[in-house]
Amino acid sequence: MMVAMPEDHYLVGLDLTGRRVVLVGGGSVAQRRLPRLIGAGAAVELISPHTTPAVSAMADAGELVWHRRRYTEGDLDGAWYALACTNDPQVNAEICADAERRHIFCVRADAGADGTAVTAATGRHEGLLVGVLSGGEPLRSAAVRDHIVEVLHTGAIPDGAEHTEVGELPGVALVGGGPGDPELITVKGRRLLARADVVVADRLAPRELLGELRPDVEIVDAAKIPYGRAASQEVINATLIEHAKAGKFVVRLKGGDPYVFGRGFEEVLACAEAGVPVTVVPGITSAFAVPAVADVPVTHRGVAHEVVVVSGHVPPGHEASLTDWAALGRLRGTIVLMMGVERLGQFADALLAAGRPGDTPVAIVQDGTMPAQRITRSTLDSVAADAKAAGVRPPAVTVIGPVAALAQPS
Numbered sequence: 001m002m003v004a005m006p007e008d009h010y011l012v013g014l015d016l017t018g019r020r021v022v023l024v025g026g027g028s029v030a031q032r033r034l035p036r037l038i039g040a041g042a043a044v045e046l047i048s049p050h051t052t053p054a055v056s057a058m059a060d061a062g063e064l065v066w067h068r069r070r071y072t073e074g075d076l077d078g079a080w081y082a083l084a085c086t087n088d089p090q091v092n093a094e095i096c097a098d099a100e101r102r103h104i105f106c107v108r109a110d111a112g113a114d115g116t117a118v119t120a121a122t123g124r125h126e127g128l129l130v131g132v133l134s135g136g137e138p139l140r141s142a143a144v145r146d147h148i149v150e151v152l153h154t155g156a157i158p159d160g161a162e163h164t165e166v167g168e169l170p171g172v173a174l175v176g177g178g179p180g181d182p183e184l185i186t187v188k189g190r191r192l193l194a195r196a197d198v199v200v201a202d203r204l205a206p207r208e209l210l211g212e213l214r215p216d217v218e219i220v221d222a223a224k225i226p227y228g229r230a231a232s233q234e235v236i237n238a239t240l241i242e243h244a245k246a247g248k249f250v251v252r253l254k255g256g257d258p259y260v261f262g263r264g265f266e267e268v269l270a271c272a273e274a275g276v277p278v279t280v281v282p283g284i285t286s287a288f289a290v291p292a293v294a295d296v297p298v299t300h301r302g303v304a305h306e307v308v309v310v311s312g313h314v315p316p317g318h319e320a321s322l323t324d325w326a327a328l329g330r331l332r333g334t335i336v337l338m339m340g341v342e343r344l345g346q347f348a349d350a351l352l353a354a355g356r357p358g359d360t361p362v363a364i365v366q367d368g369t370m371p372a373q374r375i376t377r378s379t380l381d382s383v384a385a386d387a388k389a390a391g392v393r394p395p396a397v398t399v400i401g402p403v404a405a406l407a408q409p410s
Helices: 028-039 053-060 089-103 139-152 187-194 207-212 233-245 264-273 286-294 324-332 341-353 383-391
Strands: 020-024 043-047 065-067 083-084 106-108 120-127 128-132 171-176 198-201 218-221 249-254 279-283 309-311 335-339 359-366 372-379 396-398
Touching: 020 028, 020 089, 028 043, 028 053, 028 207, 028 218, 043 128, 053 065, 053 372, 083 089, 089 128, 120 139, 120 207, 120 383, 128 139, 139 187, 139 207, 171 187, 171 233, 171 264, 187 207, 187 249, 187 279, 198 207, 233 264, 264 279, 286 335, 286 359, 286 396, 324 341, 335 341, 341 359, 341 383, 341 396, 359 383
Parallel strands: 020 043, 020 083, 043 065, 083 106, 171 249, 171 279, 198 218, 198 249, 309 335
Antiparallel strands: 120 128, 335 396, 359 372, 359 396
Protein backbone atom coordinates (compact mmCIF):
# COMPACT_ATOMS: atom_id res chain seq x y z
CA MET A 1 0.00 0.00 0.00
CA MET A 2 1.31 3.44 -0.93
CA VAL A 3 1.47 5.88 1.99
CA ALA A 4 1.39 9.60 1.16
CA MET A 5 4.18 11.58 2.80
CA PRO A 6 3.02 14.62 4.74
CA GLU A 7 3.89 18.08 3.55
CA ASP A 8 6.54 19.95 5.54
CA HIS A 9 4.20 22.40 7.26
CA TYR A 10 0.53 23.13 7.69
CA LEU A 11 -0.04 26.81 6.95
CA VAL A 12 -2.53 28.32 9.39
CA GLY A 13 -3.46 31.70 10.84
CA LEU A 14 -3.29 32.07 14.62
CA ASP A 15 -5.53 34.39 16.62
CA LEU A 16 -3.03 35.67 19.19
CA THR A 17 -5.14 38.58 20.44
CA GLY A 18 -4.58 38.88 24.19
CA ARG A 19 -2.75 35.55 24.33
CA ARG A 20 0.67 35.17 25.94
CA VAL A 21 3.53 34.85 23.47
CA VAL A 22 7.10 34.40 24.71
CA LEU A 23 10.01 35.56 22.56
CA VAL A 24 13.51 34.83 23.82
CA GLY A 25 16.32 37.03 22.48
CA GLY A 26 16.52 40.78 21.93
CA GLY A 27 18.61 41.13 18.77
CA SER A 28 17.84 41.90 15.14
CA VAL A 29 15.76 38.73 14.67
CA ALA A 30 13.49 39.81 17.53
CA GLN A 31 13.32 43.28 16.01
CA ARG A 32 11.98 41.73 12.80
CA ARG A 33 9.44 39.46 14.49
CA LEU A 34 8.01 41.70 17.21
CA PRO A 35 6.07 44.24 15.12
CA ARG A 36 3.91 41.53 13.53
CA LEU A 37 3.22 39.92 16.91
CA ILE A 38 2.34 43.27 18.47
CA GLY A 39 0.22 44.16 15.46
CA ALA A 40 -1.67 40.87 15.89
CA GLY A 41 -2.57 41.89 19.43
CA ALA A 42 -0.44 39.29 21.20
CA ALA A 43 0.49 39.77 24.85
CA VAL A 44 4.21 39.58 24.16
CA GLU A 45 6.78 38.86 26.85
CA LEU A 46 10.42 39.28 25.84
CA ILE A 47 13.19 37.51 27.74
CA SER A 48 16.72 38.79 27.13
CA PRO A 49 19.46 40.54 29.15
CA HIS A 50 19.91 43.08 26.34
CA THR A 51 18.00 44.36 23.31
CA THR A 52 18.48 46.60 20.30
CA PRO A 53 17.43 50.25 20.77
CA ALA A 54 14.32 49.68 18.65
CA VAL A 55 13.23 46.69 20.75
CA SER A 56 13.80 48.54 24.01
CA ALA A 57 11.73 51.42 22.61
CA MET A 58 8.83 48.99 22.16
CA ALA A 59 9.20 47.97 25.79
CA ASP A 60 9.39 51.61 26.90
CA ALA A 61 6.17 52.29 24.99
CA GLY A 62 4.42 49.48 26.84
CA GLU A 63 3.92 47.35 23.74
CA LEU A 64 5.56 44.34 25.38
CA VAL A 65 6.85 43.17 28.74
CA TRP A 66 10.65 42.88 28.89
CA HIS A 67 12.23 40.51 31.43
CA ARG A 68 15.88 41.63 31.51
CA ARG A 69 17.50 38.28 32.19
CA ARG A 70 18.41 34.98 30.57
CA TYR A 71 15.88 32.28 29.79
CA THR A 72 15.06 29.84 32.59
CA GLU A 73 12.98 26.69 32.90
CA GLY A 74 9.31 27.52 33.35
CA ASP A 75 9.31 30.75 31.31
CA LEU A 76 6.96 29.15 28.78
CA ASP A 77 4.29 28.24 31.33
CA GLY A 78 0.95 29.62 30.15
CA ALA A 79 2.23 30.59 26.70
CA TRP A 80 0.33 29.87 23.49
CA TYR A 81 3.28 30.41 21.17
CA ALA A 82 7.05 30.73 21.57
CA LEU A 83 9.97 31.99 19.52
CA ALA A 84 13.59 31.05 20.21
CA CYS A 85 15.58 33.94 18.72
CA THR A 86 18.84 33.99 20.70
CA ASN A 87 22.31 33.76 19.16
CA ASP A 88 23.07 30.65 21.24
CA PRO A 89 22.04 27.37 19.52
CA GLN A 90 22.11 25.49 22.82
CA VAL A 91 19.68 27.92 24.44
CA ASN A 92 17.40 27.81 21.39
CA ALA A 93 17.40 24.02 21.54
CA GLU A 94 16.51 24.13 25.24
CA ILE A 95 13.60 26.49 24.55
CA CYS A 96 12.25 24.24 21.81
CA ALA A 97 12.54 21.19 24.07
CA ASP A 98 10.67 22.98 26.85
CA ALA A 99 7.99 24.00 24.38
CA GLU A 100 7.66 20.44 23.10
CA ARG A 101 7.06 19.12 26.64
CA ARG A 102 4.36 21.75 27.18
CA HIS A 103 2.69 21.21 23.78
CA ILE A 104 3.48 24.77 22.70
CA PHE A 105 4.34 25.48 19.09
CA CYS A 106 7.81 27.03 18.90
CA VAL A 107 9.79 28.79 16.16
CA ARG A 108 13.55 28.25 16.19
CA ALA A 109 15.13 31.14 14.33
CA ASP A 110 18.59 29.63 13.82
CA ALA A 111 17.43 26.18 12.66
CA GLY A 112 13.87 26.29 11.40
CA ALA A 113 13.59 22.58 10.78
CA ASP A 114 14.24 21.89 14.47
CA GLY A 115 11.25 23.90 15.67
CA THR A 116 7.60 22.92 15.59
CA ALA A 117 6.56 26.06 13.70
CA VAL A 118 8.09 28.31 11.09
CA THR A 119 7.49 31.97 10.32
CA ALA A 120 6.10 32.52 6.86
CA ALA A 121 7.35 35.32 4.63
CA THR A 122 4.40 37.71 4.89
CA GLY A 123 3.17 40.83 3.18
CA ARG A 124 0.02 42.96 3.30
CA HIS A 125 -2.22 44.50 0.67
CA GLU A 126 -5.52 46.22 1.44
CA GLY A 127 -6.62 43.83 4.16
CA LEU A 128 -4.97 40.74 2.69
CA LEU A 129 -2.20 38.98 4.57
CA VAL A 130 -0.10 36.92 2.17
CA GLY A 131 2.03 34.12 3.63
CA VAL A 132 4.54 31.95 1.79
CA LEU A 133 6.42 28.86 3.00
CA SER A 134 9.00 27.04 0.93
CA GLY A 135 10.22 24.15 3.06
CA GLY A 136 13.30 25.74 4.55
CA GLU A 137 14.24 28.07 1.67
CA PRO A 138 13.60 31.54 3.18
CA LEU A 139 15.09 33.44 0.24
CA ARG A 140 12.65 31.71 -2.08
CA SER A 141 9.74 32.44 0.26
CA ALA A 142 10.64 36.12 0.42
CA ALA A 143 11.07 36.37 -3.35
CA VAL A 144 7.69 34.81 -4.08
CA ARG A 145 6.02 36.91 -1.40
CA ASP A 146 7.52 40.11 -2.84
CA HIS A 147 6.31 39.18 -6.33
CA ILE A 148 2.78 38.49 -5.16
CA VAL A 149 2.55 41.71 -3.16
CA GLU A 150 3.98 43.77 -6.00
CA VAL A 151 1.43 42.31 -8.41
CA LEU A 152 -1.34 43.10 -5.96
CA HIS A 153 -0.07 46.66 -5.57
CA THR A 154 0.43 47.43 -9.25
CA GLY A 155 -1.81 44.98 -11.08
CA ALA A 156 1.10 44.16 -13.41
CA ILE A 157 1.59 40.69 -14.89
CA PRO A 158 5.22 39.73 -14.15
CA ASP A 159 7.33 38.28 -16.96
CA GLY A 160 10.24 37.21 -14.74
CA ALA A 161 12.68 39.71 -16.23
CA GLU A 162 14.78 41.94 -14.02
CA HIS A 163 13.84 45.59 -14.32
CA THR A 164 16.14 48.26 -12.99
CA GLU A 165 15.55 51.97 -13.46
CA VAL A 166 18.55 54.13 -14.20
CA GLY A 167 19.86 55.76 -11.06
CA GLU A 168 18.24 53.29 -8.62
CA LEU A 169 20.80 50.50 -8.36
CA PRO A 170 23.40 50.63 -6.97
CA GLY A 171 23.61 53.62 -4.64
CA VAL A 172 21.22 54.98 -2.02
CA ALA A 173 17.46 55.36 -2.08
CA LEU A 174 16.14 57.88 0.42
CA VAL A 175 12.64 56.56 1.08
CA GLY A 176 9.91 58.28 3.04
CA GLY A 177 7.98 55.53 4.78
CA GLY A 178 4.98 57.62 5.77
CA PRO A 179 3.46 58.24 9.21
CA GLY A 180 3.65 54.69 10.57
CA ASP A 181 1.02 52.46 9.01
CA PRO A 182 3.01 50.16 6.68
CA GLU A 183 0.32 50.42 3.99
CA LEU A 184 0.98 54.17 3.66
CA ILE A 185 4.41 53.80 2.07
CA THR A 186 4.42 54.58 -1.66
CA VAL A 187 4.44 51.79 -4.23
CA LYS A 188 7.90 52.88 -5.39
CA GLY A 189 9.19 53.02 -1.83
CA ARG A 190 8.01 49.48 -1.13
CA ARG A 191 9.43 48.25 -4.43
CA LEU A 192 12.88 49.68 -3.73
CA LEU A 193 12.78 48.38 -0.18
CA ALA A 194 12.19 44.90 -1.54
CA ARG A 195 15.41 45.21 -3.59
CA ALA A 196 17.62 46.51 -0.80
CA ASP A 197 20.84 44.86 0.30
CA VAL A 198 21.09 47.17 3.33
CA VAL A 199 18.33 49.10 5.10
CA VAL A 200 19.21 51.96 7.45
CA ALA A 201 16.00 52.54 9.40
CA ASP A 202 14.84 55.15 11.86
CA ARG A 203 12.74 54.18 14.84
CA LEU A 204 9.82 56.21 13.42
CA ALA A 205 9.94 54.40 10.07
CA PRO A 206 7.17 51.81 9.52
CA ARG A 207 8.73 48.98 11.51
CA GLU A 208 6.46 46.22 10.17
CA LEU A 209 8.10 46.69 6.76
CA LEU A 210 11.33 45.28 8.21
CA GLY A 211 9.61 41.94 8.70
CA GLU A 212 8.97 41.75 4.96
CA LEU A 213 12.65 42.02 4.01
CA ARG A 214 14.62 39.11 2.64
CA PRO A 215 16.47 37.22 5.39
CA ASP A 216 19.84 38.23 3.95
CA VAL A 217 19.15 41.98 4.12
CA GLU A 218 21.31 43.82 6.64
CA ILE A 219 19.32 46.13 8.90
CA VAL A 220 21.09 49.09 10.48
CA ASP A 221 19.04 50.61 13.31
CA ALA A 222 19.64 54.36 13.37
CA ALA A 223 17.95 54.48 16.80
CA LYS A 224 16.71 57.97 16.10
CA ILE A 225 14.62 58.42 19.24
CA PRO A 226 13.79 62.08 20.09
CA TYR A 227 15.45 63.21 23.33
CA GLY A 228 16.99 59.75 23.78
CA ARG A 229 19.66 57.56 22.25
CA ALA A 230 20.51 58.61 18.73
CA ALA A 231 23.11 57.77 16.18
CA SER A 232 24.79 60.99 15.10
CA GLN A 233 23.95 62.27 11.64
CA GLU A 234 27.60 62.02 10.66
CA VAL A 235 27.65 58.31 11.51
CA ILE A 236 24.47 57.72 9.53
CA ASN A 237 25.90 59.56 6.52
CA ALA A 238 29.11 57.54 6.73
CA THR A 239 27.13 54.29 6.97
CA LEU A 240 25.16 55.05 3.81
CA ILE A 241 28.30 55.95 1.88
CA GLU A 242 30.33 52.99 3.12
CA HIS A 243 27.74 50.38 2.12
CA ALA A 244 26.98 52.06 -1.22
CA LYS A 245 30.66 52.21 -2.16
CA ALA A 246 30.91 48.51 -1.30
CA GLY A 247 28.47 47.87 -4.15
CA LYS A 248 25.36 47.44 -2.00
CA PHE A 249 21.99 48.96 -2.76
CA VAL A 250 21.13 50.94 0.37
CA VAL A 251 17.65 52.08 1.36
CA ARG A 252 17.50 54.83 3.95
CA LEU A 253 14.03 54.28 5.41
CA LYS A 254 12.67 57.30 7.27
CA GLY A 255 9.34 58.09 8.88
CA GLY A 256 7.05 60.58 7.16
CA ASP A 257 8.71 62.52 4.36
CA PRO A 258 12.53 62.75 4.30
CA TYR A 259 12.47 66.48 3.57
CA VAL A 260 10.04 67.50 6.33
CA PHE A 261 12.19 67.76 9.46
CA GLY A 262 13.80 64.47 8.48
CA ARG A 263 17.33 65.69 7.70
CA GLY A 264 16.92 64.07 4.32
CA PHE A 265 18.71 66.73 2.33
CA GLU A 266 21.70 66.54 4.68
CA GLU A 267 22.07 62.90 3.69
CA VAL A 268 21.64 63.68 0.01
CA LEU A 269 24.39 66.32 0.21
CA ALA A 270 26.74 63.93 2.03
CA CYS A 271 26.19 61.23 -0.60
CA ALA A 272 26.63 63.71 -3.45
CA GLU A 273 29.93 64.93 -2.01
CA ALA A 274 31.09 61.31 -1.82
CA GLY A 275 30.02 60.60 -5.40
CA VAL A 276 27.20 58.24 -4.40
CA PRO A 277 24.03 58.43 -6.53
CA VAL A 278 20.80 59.01 -4.62
CA THR A 279 17.17 58.38 -5.54
CA VAL A 280 14.70 60.37 -3.42
CA VAL A 281 11.28 58.84 -2.85
CA PRO A 282 8.94 61.29 -1.10
CA GLY A 283 6.71 60.01 1.66
CA ILE A 284 3.39 60.98 3.17
CA THR A 285 4.27 63.56 5.81
CA SER A 286 3.07 62.96 9.35
CA ALA A 287 2.37 66.68 9.68
CA PHE A 288 -0.76 66.35 7.55
CA ALA A 289 -1.53 62.62 7.49
CA VAL A 290 -1.62 62.06 11.25
CA PRO A 291 -4.18 64.82 11.90
CA ALA A 292 -6.20 63.60 8.90
CA VAL A 293 -6.63 60.05 10.19
CA ALA A 294 -7.64 61.50 13.57
CA ASP A 295 -10.42 63.53 11.92
CA VAL A 296 -8.54 66.85 12.19
CA PRO A 297 -8.23 68.64 8.81
CA VAL A 298 -5.36 71.12 8.81
CA THR A 299 -7.35 73.37 6.46
CA HIS A 300 -11.07 73.91 6.02
CA ARG A 301 -12.97 76.38 3.88
CA GLY A 302 -13.91 79.44 5.88
CA VAL A 303 -11.87 78.29 8.90
CA ALA A 304 -8.17 78.29 7.99
CA HIS A 305 -6.37 79.83 5.03
CA GLU A 306 -2.84 79.05 6.13
CA VAL A 307 -0.90 76.16 7.62
CA VAL A 308 2.50 76.49 9.28
CA VAL A 309 4.51 73.39 10.19
CA VAL A 310 6.93 74.07 13.05
CA SER A 311 9.70 71.96 14.55
CA GLY A 312 9.66 71.57 18.32
CA HIS A 313 13.29 70.52 18.63
CA VAL A 314 14.30 73.75 20.36
CA PRO A 315 12.20 76.01 22.63
CA PRO A 316 11.19 79.63 21.94
CA GLY A 317 14.00 82.04 22.66
CA HIS A 318 16.75 79.46 22.20
CA GLU A 319 19.75 80.77 20.30
CA ALA A 320 19.39 77.94 17.78
CA SER A 321 15.71 78.66 17.09
CA LEU A 322 14.85 79.95 13.62
CA THR A 323 11.14 80.39 14.39
CA ASP A 324 9.46 83.76 14.81
CA TRP A 325 7.03 82.85 17.58
CA ALA A 326 5.71 86.39 17.83
CA ALA A 327 4.66 86.21 14.18
CA LEU A 328 3.07 82.79 14.69
CA GLY A 329 1.07 84.17 17.60
CA ARG A 330 -0.50 86.78 15.31
CA LEU A 331 -1.67 84.18 12.78
CA ARG A 332 -5.30 83.03 12.73
CA GLY A 333 -4.85 79.77 10.86
CA THR A 334 -3.33 76.38 11.67
CA ILE A 335 -0.04 75.60 13.37
CA VAL A 336 1.17 72.01 13.20
CA LEU A 337 3.80 71.37 15.85
CA MET A 338 6.13 68.42 15.28
CA MET A 339 8.24 66.80 18.00
CA GLY A 340 6.96 69.30 20.56
CA VAL A 341 5.51 67.15 23.35
CA GLU A 342 8.37 67.62 25.81
CA ARG A 343 8.19 71.44 25.62
CA LEU A 344 4.50 71.90 24.91
CA GLY A 345 4.03 74.36 27.77
CA GLN A 346 6.79 76.64 26.49
CA PHE A 347 5.34 76.72 22.98
CA ALA A 348 1.85 77.46 24.29
CA ASP A 349 3.16 80.26 26.51
CA ALA A 350 5.00 81.85 23.57
CA LEU A 351 1.88 81.84 21.42
CA LEU A 352 -0.28 83.21 24.23
CA ALA A 353 2.24 85.98 24.91
CA ALA A 354 2.16 86.91 21.22
CA GLY A 355 -1.59 87.31 21.23
CA ARG A 356 -3.07 83.94 20.35
CA PRO A 357 -6.35 83.57 22.33
CA GLY A 358 -6.29 81.17 25.28
CA ASP A 359 -9.40 79.36 24.03
CA THR A 360 -7.73 78.43 20.72
CA PRO A 361 -8.56 74.74 20.12
CA VAL A 362 -5.70 72.23 20.25
CA ALA A 363 -5.61 68.55 19.24
CA ILE A 364 -2.72 66.22 20.04
CA VAL A 365 -2.56 62.99 18.05
CA GLN A 366 -0.27 60.34 19.51
CA ASP A 367 0.88 57.26 17.53
CA GLY A 368 -1.04 58.48 14.49
CA THR A 369 -2.13 55.82 11.93
CA MET A 370 -1.04 53.06 14.31
CA PRO A 371 -3.25 50.69 16.36
CA ALA A 372 -2.44 52.63 19.55
CA GLN A 373 -3.52 55.97 18.07
CA ARG A 374 -5.30 58.33 20.46
CA ILE A 375 -6.25 61.98 20.45
CA THR A 376 -6.27 64.54 23.27
CA ARG A 377 -8.31 67.69 22.73
CA SER A 378 -7.75 70.86 24.73
CA THR A 379 -7.24 74.63 24.43
CA LEU A 380 -4.05 76.62 24.22
CA ASP A 381 -4.21 77.91 27.80
CA SER A 382 -4.56 74.43 29.34
CA VAL A 383 -3.00 72.07 26.81
CA ALA A 384 0.24 71.51 28.76
CA ALA A 385 -1.62 70.37 31.88
CA ASP A 386 -4.12 68.31 29.89
CA ALA A 387 -1.35 66.57 27.94
CA LYS A 388 0.46 65.71 31.17
CA ALA A 389 -2.73 64.39 32.76
CA ALA A 390 -3.43 62.25 29.69
CA GLY A 391 0.09 60.84 29.66
CA VAL A 392 0.81 62.06 26.15
CA ARG A 393 4.29 61.20 24.88
CA PRO A 394 6.16 61.06 21.57
CA PRO A 395 5.60 60.45 18.77
CA ALA A 396 2.76 62.94 18.59
CA VAL A 397 1.58 65.72 16.29
CA THR A 398 -0.03 68.83 17.82
CA VAL A 399 -2.53 70.88 15.82
CA ILE A 400 -3.26 74.42 17.05
CA GLY A 401 -6.07 76.49 15.57
CA PRO A 402 -9.83 76.51 14.85
CA VAL A 403 -9.61 73.34 12.72
CA ALA A 404 -8.79 71.38 15.89
CA ALA A 405 -12.37 71.91 17.04
CA LEU A 406 -13.90 70.45 13.87
CA ALA A 407 -15.30 66.93 13.93
CA GLN A 408 -17.57 64.72 11.84
CA PRO A 409 -21.21 64.87 12.91
CA SER A 410 -22.12 61.98 15.23
